[in-house]
Amino acid sequence: MSTIVITSYGTLGDYLPYIALGKVLKTRGHQVKMVVNESIYPYVLKARLEPLAIGRPNLGPQEVQRHAKLWNHLPLLRTESPDKEKFISAEFVHDMRLSVDCLLEACNGADMVISCILQDAVAALVADIYDISYVRSSVTPFPLCFPRPETEEEIDAGSWENNKDFGRFILAASPYFCQLLPEYSQVYQTGFWFYEDPDWSSWEPSKELREFVEQEPKPLVLSYSSIPAVNPQEIVEVHVRAAAKLGRRIVIQQGWAGFNESYLPSDINRDKVMFLDGLISHDWLLSRAAAFITHGGVGSIARSLRNGCPVLVEPLGHDQFYNALQALKLGVGSVMDSQKLTVDGIANVLQKKILTRDYQKRAVEVGEKINAEQGLIVASDLIESWL
Numbered sequence: 001m002s003t004i005v006i007t008s009y010g011t012l013g014d015y016l017p018y019i020a021l022g023k024v025l026k027t028r029g030h031q032v033k034m035v036v037n038e039s040i041y042p043y044v045l046k047a048r049l050e051p052l053a054i055g056r057p058n059l060g061p062q063e064v065q066r067h068a069k070l071w072n073h074l075p076l077l078r079t080e081s082p083d084k085e086k087f088i089s090a091e092f093v094h095d096m097r098l099s100v101d102c103l104l105e106a107c108n109g110a111d112m113v114i115s116c117i118l119q120d121a122v123a124a125l126v127a128d129i130y131d132i133s134y135v136r137s138s139v140t141p142f143p144l145c146f147p148r149p150e151t152e153e154e155i156d157a158g159s160w161e162n163n164k165d166f167g168r169f170i171l172a173a174s175p176y177f178c179q180l181l182p183e184y185s186q187v188y189q190t191g192f193w194f195y196e197d198p199d200w201s202s203w204e205p206s207k208e209l210r211e212f213v214e215q216e217p218k219p220l221v222l223s224y225s226s227i228p229a230v231n232p233q234e235i236v237e238v239h240v241r242a243a244a245k246l247g248r249r250i251v252i253q254q255g256w257a258g259f260n261e262s263y264l265p266s267d268i269n270r271d272k273v274m275f276l277d278g279l280i281s282h283d284w285l286l287s288r289a290a291a292f293i294t295h296g297g298v299g300s301i302a303r304s305l306r307n308g309c310p311v312l313v314e315p316l317g318h319d320q321f322y323n324a325l326q327a328l329k330l331g332v333g334s335v336m337d338s339q340k341l342t343v344d345g346i347a348n349v350l351q352k353k354i355l356t357r358d359y360q361k362r363a364v365e366v367g368e369k370i371n372a373e374q375g376l377i378v379a380s381d382l383i384e385s386w387l
Contacts, residue, residue, distance in 0.1 A: 001028070002387050003112035005215045007035035007103060008139075009054065009118040011256065012226035015040045016118070017139045017172050022049045024376045025383065035099075035106050035119075046198055053073035055102035060298060061226075061256045100125070104208030107132065111387055117143055119272050120228070133386050137170040140177040141326075144171060144187060168386055170316045170379055172297065176369040178326050183339045188382055191375030192302045212249060212274050218290035220350070221309075223253035227295045235262040235341070239293060242346035246355075251276060253283065283307055291354045293346075295338070296320030296327075305332060306371055308364035310354045312346070314338040332363040 004025055008018045015036055022032040028051060034044045035052045039061075044051035060294030107126050112133040120136055127134035138144070144217045169186065172193040180187060186237050205213070213219055222239050230234055236252065236259050243250035246377030252259050254277040261275050276285075286292055286307040294300045296313040303324055304311050311333035313324035334353045336345060353359055 002032070002384070003031045003102070003109060003350065004387075005033045005035060005106045005110045005113045006115075006298045007099075007106075007119045007123060008116040009037075009099075010116075012040070012043075012114065012173045013287070013297045014118075014139065017299065018114075019043055019047050019194035020193045020195040020376055021114075021172075023047045023381060024380045028380060028384070033102055033106050033110070042225065052106045053102055055098040055100075061228075061258075082222040102128070108289060114382070118180075135168045135170060135383060135386060137172065139172045139193065140319045140323070141173045141180070142298075142322045143169060144180050145178070145182050145322055147183065150311065169218040170382060172375060172379065174302070174370050174373055174375070175372075176198065176366055177298075177302065177330070188378075188384070190378040191373030192299075192306075192370065193375050193379065194303065194306070195299075197279070197281075199279055200283075203279060203281050203284075203302040205280075205284065209274065209276075213251065215249070215287050217248060219249040219251050220291050220293060221251045221253070221285060221289040222259070223252075223300065224255050224257040224259070224294040225297055227297065227298050229259075231255040232257050232259055233263040235259070237265050238343055239266050239346060240264060241343040242350070244268060244272060245291065245343060246351060248290065249273070251289070253277070253280075275322065275363045276386060286355065291350060295321045298323045301327060302370065305363055305367045308360070308367040310359040312336065312350060312354055314341065330362065330366055331364055 003317050006022050008014050019034065022034055025074050026032045031050075033050045033052055034040075034048050035054050036044060037054055041051045070382070074377050079097055099119060103113070103119075103122050103126045107130055110130070110132055112135065113127050114135045114137055117136065117138050124134060124138070147385055166287070171187065171189045172191070174191045175190065180189060220239075220243050235257070239252070242252055249272045251274050254260055254275060259275065261270075264270060264273060283306070286304050286309045289309050291312055292300070292304040292309050293312045293314065294304070296315040298319060301311055311327050313320070313327055313333070314334045315321045315324045316338050324333075324335040328335055334349050336349060
């Protein structure tokens with residue numbers, strides 16, 4: 001069969017869908033190489049795929065926590081500080097040179113390279129050098145939510161949209177979550193690529209966790225996944241107080257934000273709060289939750305909706321604002337300013353919107369449609385047709 005190289009860049013949520021894709025392609029007999037950050041190696045190896053270094057600085061929990069401000073765009077977007085231009089350049093204009101040698105080595109003898117948008121320029125160059133198939137992809141719809149450029153200057157700035165292989169573009173997002181503009185009709189929208197950890201199939205909740213979660217009323221769940229937080233203690237405190245005001249228990253996943261029990265205020269009943277770290281089946285947890293409070297990564301929202309759980313989105317940056325807008329449009333969630341969170345504000349939006357029957361019903365309806373899709377199968381069929 002064929003040798004396929006898959007490359008992405010970012011934090012955990014930017015890699016897991018591609019690992020899921022690689023697993024499916026491997027079951028079809030293909031050799032799959034994953035060009036990733038070293039912090040992602042354990043996930044690649046667990047999927048029994050071959051990891052190769054991406055050649056860029058590592059992005060794991062410790063690295064992102066040391067530079068948490070880089071993931072919090074709102075303060076910079078609201079000011080005209082001298083650091084704003086520097087920040088945007090550092091965050092969005094990636095130096096691709098570090099990736100060239102790594103991808104050249106990985107693709108030597110390969111039949112295809114599949115790339116996320118942030119690796120687009122390097123992957124296209126390597127595909128041309130070796131004359132192999134090239135598939136661009138995105139696990140978030142955000143890059144395709146704006147009209148395509150029209151002026152010569154805009155075209156030069158948006159070269160990924162004008163590549164000769166634009167027709168080989170896969171979007172790993174559901175049309176039930178977002179509808180693309182007509183000008184992107186060549187993009188193949190497959191549905192979400194859900195990552196399933198190999199250990200989830202045998203995972204069982206502890207007695208303590210089961211008893212905590214499987215009570216009425218259902219608990220709230222708070223997780224920022226693999227996004228760091230500048231003020232994790234403040235985030236924990238405001239949410240546990242809001243949960244207490246509503247008479248709800250709350251489950252808090254530590255994640256890359258580092259949420260932990262040491263951040264609990266002394267006057268909060270610890271029996272009403274549970275912190276989780278390590279392996280847990282997110283489907284098990286979210287299918288038993290009343291609401292999911294998240295930073296707004298598309299993968300986090302998609303999995304919540306897949307389990308019929310409405311969302312409260314507190315976006316910090318990147319595509320999270322767009323994802324939050326989609327949740328609003330669908331009526332499956334609400335949005336709060338992540339820099340202006342208050343106990344009363346969180347409690348009110350949960351009680352008056354997200355925890356109501358209407359939001360619960362719409363989340364279930366959208367979730368049933370997403371569940372019926374087979375995004376990984378559709379994507380794999382397309383990829384094999386292009387080999």
